[in-house]
Amino acid sequence: MRILITGVAGFIGSNLADRLLQEGHEVVGLDNLTYGLKENIPEDVNFYQIDIRDRSIYSIFEGVDAVFHLAAKNCIADCQDDPVETADINVHGTVNVFEAARKLKVKKIIYAESSAIYEGSKLYPTPESEIKPExxxxxxxxxxxxxxxxxxxxxxxxxxxxxxxxxxxPVQDYRRTIPPVMSAFIIKLLMDEHAIIYGTGKKRRDFVYVDDINDFHLLCLNDERTDNRVFNLGSGVNYSINEIYKLVSELLGIHNPPIYKPELSGEAEETLADIHEAESLGWRPKTAIRTGIMRSIDYIKSEMAKGHI
Ligand SMILES: NC(=O)c1ccc[n+]([C@@H]2O[C@H](COP(=O)([O-])OP(=O)(O)OC[C@H]3O[C@@H](n4cnc5c(N)ncnc54)[C@H](O)[C@@H]3O)[C@@H](O)[C@H]2O)c1
Structure with a gap:
């Protein structure tokens, strides 16, 4: 298939591009490189540097069978600071992608929502019906x-x-002002510094490894039962941020205590996915947390060895 990925230079997009190429698909990618990096994009991707809000993206959709729409402004703290740009990219940009797909007769669009949609809910594990964005x-x-x-x-x-x-x-963005916890902790500890935890560290998060997500992406291309449905993609288990810190610390054998800073705005107390819908199609998250963290550590070490960090 000829598959287009928006946000191909980002974390999930670049991992997905790799997997689709391995599976023998042709991959076209677009990204404006605000957060993503060109070096993340596999060589065989036919890449366009362009913004999803630009109407001239339409021609890129020519002959495309399926689109993975992943480009977004997606750091919660940044979005709280700039609601106008958030709407511009995530709403206007998304509609422009959908419109391009309509005009060029793309057969299927797989797009990223987020567990953040459940942030006002206290029902754990959270099913797809529990929509309470804040x-x-x-x-x-x-x-x-x-x-x-x-x-x-x-x-x-x-x-x-x-x-x-x-x-x-691997390839999770560690360069932004407030990087995701896993890479933030690994980098700080490898540098023999103290990592920052915002809030008490008691918030719990459902972590899912990127390869497991890619298994479901492939299912979306090949299984019609995924059509016109929404799926939670988590592991169905959660850990507190303090527990993750301890795990990373143990796996690295570096035990510098974290520095606690005031909580960030807009962050949910807990996330825990009800994954029955996805599991009912035969999907299972397979990667154990320790294995996933070890692979993330190996990636960060290789970035350090290249002098990127
Ligand atoms: N990573 C997660 O844990 C997670 C969780 C929930 C939802 N999501 C969603 O999954 C998608 C992918 O997330 P990710 O972690 O790979 O993020 P990422 O930031 O690594 O990748 C997003 C990519 O989109 C690009 N982009 C941003 N604005 C753009 C624009 N206007 N035009 C073109 N490209 C633009 C960025 O340059 C970046 O390369 C996003 O939609 C995100 O909201 C991710």
């Missing part, structure tokens, strides 16, 4: 769902919506 990021992601629904209804586009929980693994 932050600007979550609200923008939920808007995608309503636009997808309208495109499905009026233009018969086929969608699969994916609500990722905390995806982690």
């Amino acid at each position: 932050s600007f990021y979550a609200t923008s992601k939920l808007s995608s769902m309503y636009f997808a629904e309208a495109y499905r209804k009026f233009y018969k586009l086929k969608f699969t919506a994916l609500r990722y929980f905390c995806v982690y693994g």
Whole structure:
């Protein structure tokens, strides 16, 4: 198949591009490189540096069988600081991608929502029906769902919506001001420094390894039962941030205590996925947390060896 990935220079997009190429698909990718890096993109991807809000993206959709729409402004704290840009990229940009897919007759769109949509819920594990967004990021992601629904209804586009929980693994972005916990902890400890935990560290998160997510991505291409449905993609188990810190610390054999700083705005108390929907199609998250953290450590070490960190 000829598959287009938006946000191909990012963490999930670049891992997905690798996997699709391994499976023998042709991969076209676009990204404006605001967060992602060109060096993340596998060589065989036909890459376009362009913004998803640009109407000239339409020609890139020519002959494409399926689109994975992953490009987004996605750091909750950044989105809280700039709701206008959040809406511009995550709502306007997403609708422009859906419109391109409609105009160029793409057969299927698989797009990223987020577990943030459940941030106002106290039901754990959280099923797909429990929609309670609070932050600007979550609200923008939920808007995608309503636009997808309208495109499905009026233009018969086929969608699969994916609500990722905390995806982690190699190529996770560690360069942003507040990097995701896994890479932030690994880097600080490897540098023999003290990592920062925002809040008490008692918030719990459902972490899922990127290869497991890619297994489900492949299912979306090959299994019609994924059409016009939404799926939680987590591991169904959660850990507190303090527990993750301890695990990373143990696996590295470096025990510098963390520094606690005030909580960040917009962050949910707990995330825990109810993954029955995805499991009912035969999918299982297979990677044990220690294995996933070890692979993330190996990636960060290799980045350090290249002088990138
Ligand atoms: N990683 C997670 O744990 C997680 C959890 C929930 C949801 N998601 C969603 O999954 C998707 C991928 O996440 P990720 O972790 O790979 O993020 P990422 O930031 O690593 O990748 C996103 C990519 O989108 C690009 N981008 C941003 N704005 C753009 C624009 N206007 N035009 C073109 N490209 C643009 C960035 O440059 C970046 O390369 C996002 O939609 C995100 O909201 C991720």
